[in-house]
Amino acid sequence: MISKVYFLTWNRRNELYNFLKAVRMFDYVKSRDFLAIKIHFGEENNEGYIKPEYVMPIVKIIKEKTAYPFLTDASTIYVGERSDAYHHHLIANKHGFTIDSCGCPIIISDGLRGTAEKEIEVNLKYFKTVTIAQEIYNADSYMFMSHFKGHEITGFGGALKNVGMGCGSKAGKYAMHHSSKPAVNPKHCIGCGNCARHCYQHALSLVDKKVVIDKEKCAGCGQCVVNCVLKVFKLRWDEDSIIVQEKIVEYAAGVLKNKKSAYINFLNHISKYCDCFSLSKNVPLMKNVGIVAGSDPVSVDQASYDLVNEFFGKNFFKKIYPEIDPTIQLKYAEELGLGTRNYKLVNY
Numbered sequence: 001m002i003s004k005v006y007f008l009t010w011n012r013r014n015e016l017y018n019f020l021k022a023v024r025m026f027d028y029v030k031s032r033d034f035l036a037i038k039i040h041f042g043e044e045n046n047e048g049y050i051k052p053e054y055v056m057p058i059v060k061i062i063k064e065k066t067a068y069p070f071l072t073d074a075s076t077i078y079v080g081e082r083s084d085a086y087h088h089h090l091i092a093n094k095h096g097f098t099i100d101s102c103g104c105p106i107i108i109s110d111g112l113r114g115t116a117e118k119e120i121e122v123n124l125k126y127f128k129t130v131t132i133a134q135e136i137y138n139a140d141s142y143m144f145m146s147h148f149k150g151h152e153i154t155g156f157g158g159a160l161k162n163v164g165m166g167c168g169s170k171a172g173k174y175a176m177h178h179s180s181k182p183a184v185n186p187k188h189c190i191g192c193g194n195c196a197r198h199c200y201q202h203a204l205s206l207v208d209k210k211v212v213i214d215k216e217k218c219a220g221c222g223q224c225v226v227n228c229v230l231k232v233f234k235l236r237w238d239e240d241s242i243i244v245q246e247k248i249v250e251y252a253a254g255v256l257k258n259k260k261s262a263y264i265n266f267l268n269h270i271s272k273y274c275d276c277f278s279l280s281k282n283v284p285l286m287k288n289v290g291i292v293a294g295s296d297p298v299s300v301d302q303a304s305y306d307l308v309n310e311f312f313g314k315n316f317f318k319k320i321y322p323e324i325d326p327t328i329q330l331k332y333a334e335e336l337g338l339g340t341r342n343y344k345l346v347n348y
Contacts (some may be wrong), residue, residue, distance in 0.1 A: 003219035003299035003343045007307070010288040011051065012270055014348070015269060017057035019170040019348050020264075025293055028062050035068040038166055040275050041073060041092040044081050048275040048282045050147050050266050056144060058264070059103040069104045069143075071097060074133040075114030076276065077219045078171045078201065085112045090238070094221040109133030110169045117169035118265075120254040124336070126247050130254035131172040142261035144297070148304045150285075152225060154245050155317050155326025157274050157302050158299040159263040160333055167200035167255045176247040177220035182233040186210040189232045198227040209217040212270070235334060247331040252297070253336050263300040265292040267308060272320045286312050299341030302330055307345075 006023040020026070031198045034329065037058065042049030055071065062069040062076045073094075075118060081091040083295045085108035092106055099105055118137035119129045136142075144162050149156040152244035165176055191209030204224060211232060213224075224318035235321045267289035289311045294300040305326070309315050317326050334341050 001340050001342065003294060003296040003298075003305040003340050003347055005294040005299050005343045006290055007290055007303070008344050008348045009290040013054070013291060016054060016291065017060060017308055018059055019291070019292065020057065022348065023293060023346070025260050025262050025264075025295075026065055028295070029062060029065040029067050030261065031066040033065075033140040035062055035067050035069045035141050035143060036072045036136055037062075037071060037143045037145060037146045038136070039071055040164055040166070041082065041088065041097055042095045043173050043276055046277065048149060048271055049095065050145050052098075054266070055097070055102040055145070062143070063103070067230050071104060071106045072109045072133075072135060072225060072344055073140075074091060074110040074136070074168065074169070075170055077170055077177065078274070078276070079221065084114060085110075086291070092201070102297045103159070105341060107135055109135040109167070109218055114170040114271055117171060120257060121253045122250055122257070123252065124250045125188045126243070127175070127250050127254075129159075129226060130251045131168050131169045131175070132167050132251070132255050133226075136255060137168045139259075140315065142256075142259060144263045145271070146263065146273055148265045148267050148292075148308070149270050149274065150317065150320050151274045151326075152272075152321075153241055153324075154248065154329060155241065155321050155324040156301075156305060157278070158265050158301040160252050160301055160329050160338075161248055163255050163297060164250070164252035168251050172251060174219060176244060176251060178269075181215055181218045181220045182213070182225055183223065184211060184213050184233055187305065188230045190230065195224040195228050195232065196227075198223045198321060208319065208346055243322045245326070246332045249329055249332045249336060249338070256297075258340065262295050263293065265268060265300055265304045267304055270308060270316070295342075296339035296343075298330055298333045299343035302341045302342055303345055305330070
């Protein structure tokens, strides 16, 4: 089976509305559907998120189908601007996501404190059930708007990660991250305390000027790995990344079970790290590529991966993370029947 994936170059991004209409991206939407547009609203001092100006054309088309769109995300497991619904709304508003600018409301899917959740049976390798955000489950259909970039644990983050990790409740996010708890080499530690300042779970402390990790408190979020320049912290990339990628895919299978959806990846501001980090860690490393759309998350991510490498001139992701094979998520998602890696790219 070959999946069609549609591509709009970045210099034509102002044609997004016509592009999506032409490729009939919203044929699956039914009248009076509550349609969740899953997006990342960005963290404080971060520029990598998809900007509000690209939401309005999508909302306009959904409303033309007489459906009811809303923007949504779920809480993070680290303590930050998106760790509860109250502060999540504030940062979204600060970044320009309003009813006036986007044309629809924001509903944080897992409630005020990130505890509103729904258990879905999947019966897969790692999980018998997955725990996803309640209002994601309650929505009739989905549109996933994903910023495609590097990721410190999975190699890249795109549609599959936005579905699986992005829609997990706090309990679900802990379950997916559990395998990525780092090992500590105290010989490299100089006791600067920078890692502890960036540990939102307060799992790190200094004892005799050496860092100590409390594995019970550790969420496996990877903040310490990114923020330590001395390589005190180390993940077992050959094992941890594989497991986390496959766990995310199993969560994606639960989210998408019996639901209709479509996917739009934005290939711009492509950085080494995910959008949960501040601007200092979120520097773009190559030129903007474009916008990829389709009805299959596997082919949309595969096409995005291929396009980034093509525009970079070599394997971008191998360069930034030589230890990680980011295609594990694509292989496993295809194995589970979430889509196909075999696609035809259609240029608009």
